[in-house]
Amino acid sequence: MANAGTAQKARSSVDRIVERLYDDIRHMRLLPGTRISETDIAAQFGVSRQPVRDAFNRLANMDLIIVRPKKATEVKKFSVAAIERSRFVRASVEKEVLRLAAQRCTEADGFLLDSCISLQHKAMSEGDNAGFTQLDYEFHKTLCDIARVPYAFDVIRGEKEKVDRLCMLQLSKENRMPQLVEDHEAIAEAVKAGDPEAAAAAGATHLSRLDDTIAAIRITSAAYFDDSED
Amino acid sequence: MANAGTAQKARSSVDRIVERLYDDIRHMRLLPGTRISETDIAAQFGVSRQPVRDAFNRLANMDLIIVRPKKATEVKKFSVAAIERSRFVRASVEKEVLRLAAQRCTEADGFLLDSCISLQHKAMSEGDNAGFTQLDYEFHKTLCDIARVPYAFDVIRGEKEKVDRLCMLQLSKENRMPQLVEDHEAIAEAVKAGDPEAAAAAGATHLSRLDDTIAAIRITSAAYFDDSED
DNA sequence: ACGTCAATACTTGTATACAAGAAAGAATAC
DNA sequence: GTATTCTTTCTTGTATACAAGTATTGACGT
Missing domain, CATH: 1.20.120.530 (GntR ligand-binding domain-like)
Incomplete structure (x- = not known):
């Protein structure tokens, strides 16, 4: 959150995923209520679920998505x-x-x-x-x-x-x-x-x-x- | 360890770890600059590195710790x-x-x-x-x-x-x-x-x-x- | 045709194994 | 004795496998 705008040199997979999803959510390409799956995103980025999971955590802390145990993660509504x-x-x-x-x-x-x-x-x-x-x-x-x-x-x-x-x-x-x-x-x-x-x-x-x-x-x-x- | 008498809510391992570390940091039992290891904390709580990793992520987003790739995670200084x-x-x-x-x-x-x-x-x-x-x-x-x-x-x-x-x-x-x-x-x-x-x-x-x-x-x-x- | 129930598929949570890099310590050359 | 270099260890990042719960969907009985 602190470095939302600064350009990081060493971008990890997590950073890339967060950046992309953050942008998608901000620009309403991912509408509120849309369900997103760790597996799906992982497949899209060609990585395992782990980086996606970390990214989800970051986005959840930004209050942009809501992730509940055993329930589908979804883009948070306003x-x-x-x-x-x-x-x-x-x-x-x-x-x-x-x-x-x-x-x-x-x-x-x-x-x-x-x-x-x-x-x-x-x-x-x-x-x-x-x-x-x-x-x-x-x-x-x-x-x-x-x-x-x-x-x-x-x-x-x-x-x-x-x-x-x-x-x-x-x-x-x-x-x-x-x-x-x-x-x-x-x-x-x-x-x-x-x-x-x-x-x-x-x-x-x-x-x-x-x-x-x-x-x-x-x-x-x-x-x-x-x-x-x- | 599972439930010490009181009726536990649905707190995940991550929640417990975050709660504990947050409290330790807030009360200065973990001083700024202290290095904390995922493995160590995992051993303390009797869980794997994964929940600890998630907890670290949450705390990092709260700006309470700083986690850099391949460098020891440490409690953030003021x-x-x-x-x-x-x-x-x-x-x-x-x-x-x-x-x-x-x-x-x-x-x-x-x-x-x-x-x-x-x-x-x-x-x-x-x-x-x-x-x-x-x-x-x-x-x-x-x-x-x-x-x-x-x-x-x-x-x-x-x-x-x-x-x-x-x-x-x-x-x-x-x-x-x-x-x-x-x-x-x-x-x-x-x-x-x-x-x-x-x-x-x-x-x-x-x-x-x-x-x-x-x-x-x-x-x-x-x-x-x-x-x-x- | 409709309601109920069970099985199935899909979700996240956790554990383990491996990879890559940085830091610290030990050994060696001077 | 000191500086330097190499090795060893410890760190996080990632991939995979399994566990547990939920929701959906299908079948079946009425």
């Missing part, structure tokens, strides 16, 4: 409680980051934010979806840096990834880009102005967009949500 | 970065909880807080260390309930446990109890008064105590800290 928790953590951290950023933003930091946003404008006008996603990450990372809490970005990214899989169900992302850029501009202005509460409020507004999206998906894709608690 | 991150998350979440609690605290909630604190006074005067720890958890859980974000407590408890192992190095905890109760009282007052910022500030003060403790331990027990980054 837990409303888990999503709420994750959203709350991200909102709390991000708001704290924005408060700190507003307090500590230097002139140079302000220019940094401006350049981030102009890049976003560029990506938006070009319809560069993937590029925009990357820039979105970088914007939030920049804010963490400005707040002098770079480690906070790890948390934000982690929580973001936890619910990212949901957003794969969303059809059009492009029509939301202008809204997001507007939000970013509001955040940047508040931070540059040194107004912590305004920055936190702008951040809250920004995050609430995702809440709406999730609420909508929850209705359209109810089958992928877990009715019981965890 | 990572300054990880501690900072964890502290930041807990502080962010707890402050957000307190803000919400202050906004949403009813009269009945206020009485709840009062009863929590009087129980803490009782445990303190009796020198009931374990009881106080439990009450401390319950106090923070109550605040989450008052804030109408009960799931936030999961996060707080999780982050708390991540650094709890550090506090095992601390000799006397009793002399800190009066300070903690004072903090709790300040928090409760601000929440009952419906003052979000005062509540958040009181919470920040409360958490800063732990930061001081950690800073002290970092010096006295430098050997247990990891110098490199992760």
Whole structure:
């Protein structure tokens, strides 16, 4: 979990399997509720059950699959409680980051934010979806840096990834880009102005967009949500 | 060995091993840097290497041990970065909880807080260390309930446990109890008064105590800290 | 046609055996 | 005595075999 993004040199079979399954689950190629078998995956990768078993363990600890004794392992459904928790953590951290950023933003930091946003404008006008996603990450990372809490970005990214899989169900992302850029501009202005509460409020507004999206998906894709608690 | 009198739940070997090792690590019976071998643990539990291997995997995902290919697995040292991150998350979440609690605290909630604190006074005067720890958890859980974000407590408890192992190095905890109760009282007052910022500030003060403790331990027990980054 | 029951297939949990590499210790050369 | 090199041992990674339980499916009786 800690090294989800870093490129490992010596990748074992387990690493490869985890990477592949993680990607499949994240991109909803493996839908929630899908049953996956150790034997099947082992055959697909041409290895024994053992590495697959280890991989399953890792994924289970990431709460991406659920493996019960003597029952078929399956891709975990979305837990409303888990999503709420994750959203709350991200909102709390991000708001704290924005408060700190507003307090500590230097002139140079302000220019940094401006350049981030102009890049976003560029990506938006070009319809560069993937590029925009990357820039979105970088914007939030920049804010963490400005707040002098770079480690906070790890948390934000982690929580973001936890619910990212949901957003794969969303059809059009492009029509939301202008809204997001507007939000970013509001955040940047508040931070540059040194107004912590305004920055936190702008951040809250920004995050609430995702809440709406999730609420909508929850209705359209109810089958992928877990009715019981965890 | 199979069932020592009490009705055992369906705990697998892996569960038992994880539970035991987790407890040993948390209570610093297994010190950071200690090398542990799959074979050894397997022999101790009278099982094969396989369940131990699974247990190691789970613990590695919890960032409690580090297992590298062909190198001895060892109990992970304290990572300054990880501690900072964890502290930041807990502080962010707890402050957000307190803000919400202050906004949403009813009269009945206020009485709840009062009863929590009087129980803490009782445990303190009796020198009931374990009881106080439990009450401390319950106090923070109550605040989450008052804030109408009960799931936030999961996060707080999780982050708390991540650094709890550090506090095992601390000799006397009793002399800190009066300070903690004072903090709790300040928090409760601000929440009952419906003052979000005062509540958040009181919470920040409360958490800063732990930061001081950690800073002290970092010096006295430098050997247990990891110098490199992760 | 439908309900009940049993056998079968498929699931994960565990044990054992072998492979590959790293670290530590012993032996040797200087 | 010291440094270096080689061997030995210990480590985890992987493959295979067996065990135990569940779910499905088929057959059979009503």
